[in-house]
Amino acid sequence: MTTEQRVVSDVDTSKQIALVRIEEVVKHFPIGAGLLGGQVVKAVDGVSFEVRGGETLGLVGESGCGKSTLGRVIAQLHPATSGHIYFKDIDLVTLKGEKLRRMRQQLQMIFQDPYASLNPRMTVGDIIGEPLTNFHIARGKAREKRVNEVMRICGLNPGFISRYPHEFSGGQRQRIGIARALILNPTFIVADEPISALDVSIQAQIVNLLEDLQDEFKLTYLFIAHDLSVVRHLSDRVAVMYLGKIVEVADSKQIYDNPLHPYTKALLSSIPIPDPDLEAEREPILLKGEIPSPVNPPTGCRFHTRCPIAQFPICSEQEPPLEDKGSGHQAACHFPGQL
Amino acid sequence: MDGVSFHVDRGETVGIVGESGSGKSVTAMSILRLVAEPGRIASGRILFGDEGKQKDVVQMTDDEIREFRGNDVAMIFQDPMTSMNPVLKVGFQIKEAMAAHERFTPKQARDRVVPMLKRVRIPAPEDRAKNYPHQFSGGMRQRAMIAMGLSNEPHLLIADEPTTALDVTVQAQIIELLRDLNRDLGTAVILITHNLAVVASLCTRVIVMYAGRIVEEGPTRQIFKSPQHPYTWSLLRSIPRLDEYQHEKLLTISGLPPDLTNPPPGCKFHPRCRFRVDRCLEEEPPLGEVDPGQKARCWVLMRNALAAQPQQAGQP
Ligand SMILES: Nc1ncnc2c1ncn2[C@@H]1O[C@H](COP(=O)(O)OP(=O)(O)OP(=O)(O)O)[C@@H](O)[C@H]1O
Numbered sequence: 240m241t242t243e244q245r246v247v248s249d250v251d252t253s254k255q256i257a258l259v260r261i262e263e264v265v266k267h268f269p270i271g272a273g274l275l276g277g278q279v280v281k282a283v284d285g286v287s288f289e290v291r292g293g294e295t296l297g298l299v300g301e302s303g304c305g306k307s308t309l310g311r312v313i314a315q316l317h318p319a320t321s322g323h324i325y326f327k328d329i330d331l332v333t334l335k336g337e338k339l340r341r342m343r344q345q346l347q348m349i350f351q352d353p354y355a356s357l358n359p360r361m362t363v364g365d366i367i368g369e370p371l372t373n374f375h376i377a378r379g380k381a382r383e384k385r386v387n388e389v390m391r392i393c394g395l396n397p398g399f400i401s402r403y404p405h406e407f408s409g410g411q412r413q414r415i416g417i418a419r420a421l422i423l424n425p426t427f428i429v430a431d432e433p434i435s436a437l438d439v440s441i442q443a444q445i446v447n448l449l450e451d452l453q454d455e456f457k458l459t460y461l462f463i464a465h466d467l468s469v470v471r472h473l474s475d476r477v478a479v480m481y482l483g484k485i486v487e488v489a490d491s492k493q494i495y496d497n498p499l500h501p502y503t504k505a506l507l508s509s510i511p512i513p514d515p516d517l518e519a520e521r522e523p524i525l526l527k528g529e530i531p532s533p534v535n536p537p538t539g540c541r542f543h544t545r546c547p548i549a550q551f552p553i554c555s556e557q558e559p560p561l562e563d564k565g566s567g568h569q570a571a572c573h574f575p576g577q578l
Numbered sequence: 579m580d581g582v583s584f585h586v587d588r589g590e591t592v593g594i595v596g597e598s599g600s601g602k603s604v605t606a607m608s609i610l611r612l613v614a615e616p617g618r619i620a621s622g623r624i625l626f627g628d629e630g631k632q633k634d635v636v637q638m639t640d641d642e643i644r645e646f647r648g649n650d651v652a653m654i655f656q657d658p659m660t661s662m663n664p665v666l667k668v669g670f671q672i673k674e675a676m677a678a679h680e681r682f683t684p685k686q687a688r689d690r691v692v693p694m695l696k697r698v699r700i701p702a703p704e705d706r707a708k709n710y711p712h713q714f715s716g717g718m719r720q721r722a723m724i725a726m727g728l729s730n731e732p733h734l735l736i737a738d739e740p741t742t743a744l745d746v747t748v749q750a751q752i753i754e755l756l757r758d759l760n761r762d763l764g765t766a767v768i769l770i771t772h773n774l775a776v777v778a779s780l781c782t783r784v785i786v787m788y789a790g791r792i793v794e795e796g797p798t799r800q801i802f803k804s805p806q807h808p809y810t811w812s813l814l815r816s817i818p819r820l821d822e823y824q825h826e827k828l829l830t831i832s833g834l835p836p837d838l839t840n841p842p843p844g845c846k847f848h849p850r851c852r853f854r855v856d857r858c859l860e861e862e863p864p865l866g867e868v869d870p871g872q873k874a875r876c877w878v879l880m881r882n883a884l885a886a887q888p889q890q891a892g893q894p
């Protein structure tokens with residue numbers, strides 16, 4: 240890649256200014272014919288938040304709450320059903336053709352499963368270099384040079400450029416996925432559970448790599464995970480998702496020290512800590528039942544069927560908006576901080 | 579798996595911790611003699627029962643082992659679907675599990691189904707007994723599996739990654755359930771997991787496995803406070819914790835989990851060990867007592883390693 244092709248980063252990485260702003264984003268999947276005909280999975284159902292330049296925003300929630308779908312919509316891998324996705328104040332939803340392609344170069348995604356997400360029939364060099372070809376940025380020697388460079392940055396031996404994914408371990412495959420995401424010099428990366436498929440002793444290597452890359456290349460991350468311990472370690476701010484909605488957004492410290500939404504509080508109390516003494520004292524708030532179906536989410540507050548402090552009829556009739564409860568700490572609850 | 583030996587006391591909760599390929603599941607399977615071909619229990623004994631009238635599982639006849647599996651020991655797996663029959667109703671399967679072992683009369687077995695489901699906190703158990711497994715959520719299936727396993731009142735429950743596929747709020751429910759069952763029924767529990775935090779939560783004793791060997795073993799509190807094997811020590815420092823602030827670098831364990839078909843000579847952890855000495859490359863250390871009740875398989879031990887290189891203690 241030559242210097243004039245390199246995207247000059249015009250991103251303010253002070254963690255103060257929104258780089259990505261999403262407004263009322265909805266993603267519905269139509270399902271089934273026949274009996275189920277006309278039904279939709281409300282995977283993401285009206286979500287607004289911002290990711291600030293230079294920060295890591297952690298996105299957490301239980302399986303099926305819509306985290307990956309939201310990540311894919313933001314990374315432009317799925318079209319949104321409705322809503323707006325502003326990247327550097329330009330609405331990607333209205334962009335087309337060459338302009339959209341240019342923007343897309345700056346948004347990349349890292350996937351959970353380092354086995355399924357890499358094409359087994361392509362060499363590592365081709366997997367990592369493919370975006371350079373797709374975006375007509377570099378070919379031949381120039382491409383190889385750049386591939387070598389990102390392989391080194393990601394801790395891969397460039398001597399393995401002609402090998403195939405199956406010759407690598409899980410952790411190394413995840414490095415390949417990261418190298419591919421980095422090759423276009425993106426400013427923003429959606430990392431969808433990048434470590435949950437890896438062995439425990441390998442996870443820290445990838446977490447540290449992601450941190451080093453962020454420092455070095457001034458990256459902004461949306462970090463999706465269901466493991467709140469990792470999110471606490473990595474994130475400046477955290478957004479908590481439940482059944483297609485964001486229920487709380489705040490600074491990492493605020494979320495962990497003073498969760499306002501009952502769901503966040505229950506989620507945090509459920510996580511065991513690797514310390515037997517602290518474990519002896521921890522009292523998890525056990526929620527009733529499991530997440531309802533996103534096809535027919537509960538009325539009013541979607542959490543009311545499991546909420547230990549729900550009051551009726553208000554919680555089952557009126558949907559609480561996500562609003563600022565003071566010093567930028569947003570929560571969607573009629574009775575914040577009362578659990 | 580090589581020369582693994584450990585014991586579980588009546589009513590005890592023991593955690594077996596290790597990564598994929600460490601041999602932790604094989605250990606549990608061999609207790610039930612479920613080791614798949616071509617693996618086999620080459621030597622050794624698996625003793626079960628009170629001192630003096632112990633049975634050796636390895637020597638049992640097929641009939642005895644069948645009896646043993648359902649009656650004395652029950653096992654639950656990460657994916658309950660693999661051990662439930664998809665075309666039979668959940669209640670029927672629990673009843674059959676009891677019928678197979680003749681501890682209860684058919685009528686008793688029938689009457690126990692709903693209370694068992696209730697005991698594992700499945701809501702509306704009368705109705706749910708008539709459901710098929712696919713009509714249950716992941717957490718409910720796991721609880722139904724536990725109900726099935728406990729229906730014969732076994733002395734020992736082996737749970738292999740029982741919460742790994744579950745969400746944290748559901749995981750918390752299952753851990754509480756196992757804790758209650760252990761406390762109320764006195765069922766001993768072997769929990770096999772890669773999650774150290776779950777072990778800290780549930781188990782009084784922990785066994786750490788690496789490359790098919792026990793590398794450290796002892797009371798949970800002692801192991802977490804003062805691990806003596808470099809692998810245990812490193813593992814505890816490589817995981818982010820909910821109670822710790824962000825942006826402290828995690829300690830990394832370099833390299834990869836070992837390839838069991840081609841294990842390194844000497845200590846199996848030496849290619850990844852930051853404290854190794856020359857001897858580690860050639861000679862495999864024995865599992866020796868390092869403190870009362872605590873054993874570790876290491877030539878150096880963390881207390882000596884940290885005394886020699888104190889800067890390592892806090893440094894990734
Ligand atoms: N292509 C699709 N077609 C239909 N439904 C879908 C599709 N993709 C996702 N869904 C549904 O949308 C909901 C949200 O799924 P999503 O994968 O975003 O959840 P998630 O929060 O990432 O969960 P996990 O933690 O398990 O990865 C789920 O109910 C899922 O079944």
Ligand code: SF4
Pocket residue numbers: 500501502540541542543544546547548549550554559571572573574575
């Ligand atoms: S709005 Fe009501 S049901 Fe929803 S989280 Fe708050 S208290 Fe619970």
Ligand code: SF4
Pocket residue numbers: 807808809845846847848849851852853854855858863875876877878879
């Ligand atoms: S024996 Fe040597 S290589 Fe093995 S864990 Fe101990 S110090 Fe490390």
Ligand SMILES: [Mg+2]
Pocket residue numbers: 306307308431
């Ligand atoms: Mg997902």
